[in-house]
Amino acid sequence: MASLITCPHCGTRPKEEFSIRGAAAPKRPAPAAKDEVWHRYVYVRDNPKGRVLEYWHHVAGCRRWLVVDRDNFTHEVFGVMDASDFERVRGVE
Numbered sequence: 310m311a312s313l314i315t316c317p318h319c320g321t322r323p324k325e326e327f328s329i330r331g332a333a334a335p336k337r338p339a340p341a342a343k344d345e346v347w348h349r350y351v352y353v354r355d356n357p358k359g360r361v362l363e364y365w366h367h368v369a370g371c372r373r374w375l376v377v378d379r380d381n382f383t384h385e386v387f388g389v390m391d392a393s394d395f396e397r398v399r400g401v402e
């Protein structure tokens with residue numbers, strides 16, 4: 310069975326149309342943040358098993374950036390939203 314992702318702009322599409330670009334959970338530090346904070350943001354990441362938020366790019370579709378809420382062990386998808394909506398809901402530090 311193919312894995313399907315429901316793009317909020319294009320509808321349900323096969324995962325092969327998308328490119329995964331990494332964890333969406335880390336928040337970008339303020340420009341004036343200390344070097345240690347930037348180092349952790351850029352180079353140090355957790356590697357959780359289970360439910361994660363990831364940036365996905367709909368390369369073969371609308372070319373929008375999305376945030377996919379999924380389980381990286383079972384591959385169950387819980388939700389998909391446009392990345393701009395995700396950032397607006399999450400807020401800025």
Ligand SMILES: [Zn+2]
Nearest residue numbers: 316319370371
């Ligand atoms: Zn799309």
